[in-house]
Amino acid sequence: MAYKSLLTVAASPNEVLGTVTAAARIALTMDAHLDALALGVDRTQVGYSYVGSGAVVIAAAMDRAENEARETEAALNAAIGAQTPALRSAVESLVTQLGALTDVVASRARYSDLVVLPLPYGKDRGVEDEALTEAALFEGMAPVLIIPPAGMRTPEPKRIILAWNQSREALVAARRAMPFLKRADSVQIVVVDPPTHGPERSDPGGLLCQYLVRHGVRAEVSILAKTLPRVSEVLARHIRDTDADLLVMGAYGHSRFREAILGGATRDMLEHSEIPVFLAH
Known part of the structure; x- marks a missing residue:
């Protein structure tokens, strides 16, 4: 692929x-x-x-x-x-x-x-x-x-962060990024402050991890607490801590108007990301 x-x-x-x-x-x-x-x-x-x-x-x-x-x-x-x-x-x-x-x-x-x-x-x-x-x-x-201005370290990112929030956009991004994911040494499915209610409440990111592993992706799930005001800030800190090469995320889960006026994870990451960001909608 x-x-x-x-x-x-x-x-x-x-x-x-x-x-x-x-x-x-x-x-x-x-x-x-x-x-x-x-x-x-x-x-x-x-x-x-x-x-x-x-x-x-x-x-x-x-x-x-x-x-x-x-x-x-x-x-x-x-x-x-x-x-x-x-x-x-x-x-x-x-x-x-x-x-x-x-x-x-x-x-x-x-x-x-x-x-x-x-x-x-x-x-x-x-x-x-x-x-x-x-x-x-x-x-x-x-x-x-x-x-980003710093460029891309490698055409085959070895450490990838996949931001997961159970949304349609995040799933589309995971599927579209498969050529990168399959070549990576590690893919962390990162869930920030998972909801206590919903279809994945007992195993956040578990089904996605299973799906990716069946495709040969070396995937694992990381659950992070929202210890900073914005989800994008938590992701950015985790990217630095893990020295990740690529961030994969769904784009604009809310309307573009709401994202532009109130801000959102997509816009925040694009404004401040130090590594390449893979987006899909």
Whole structure:
């Protein structure tokens, strides 16, 4: 079991090398093809411009977006050129309006086994970076591997933390991450403050562990108390304590609006994670 078609998307030339390097190493390890998409994004809202200035605004915005697409494509080509010649890859560039970005990304992500993207939050990231991640996850229906600025230690993570809360999203993430899980030396199914009521109250994570073991995964269950205010903080501390290489988790168990306003484990982990995060919805 392996990923055979990988996709990475960039809307700016920033932090391209680390993401492409991680994607390329995974592609080489799993004998996969890597597609890279460079986007120039038109962020204007012509409806708010002065009367008669619409054409000028559109022309200037498109020129800027086309320049960004060329710069990003050049950065992607340079990053791919820095990899081994054995890598099978292709680079494409497009210009799109911000409102159409979701459809553009989703149309590519649907035919990819794994989408590799940079951390969507940070001082150098824009609104389009979060939109890229959500487009691949929701409309593209693809698992997404988020690469932090520090990069990815190994294309075959040896110590994996699988965050488990009995949700549909967490189960989908576990299934989609199987190529990584089967190659790992250890997979910890981490349950934080399990509920006292529910189908798994007597054996939290037990059925998932059984399922993974039957697939040849070296899995075990770890039950953690919620000793910090947020679940994400408990997970982050456990990741540091175990020196984990990868976190697997379900994405956005609540509505995206609620996650954005109130926060949530997904957003918290993406904002502060020091290791790659595998997401699926």
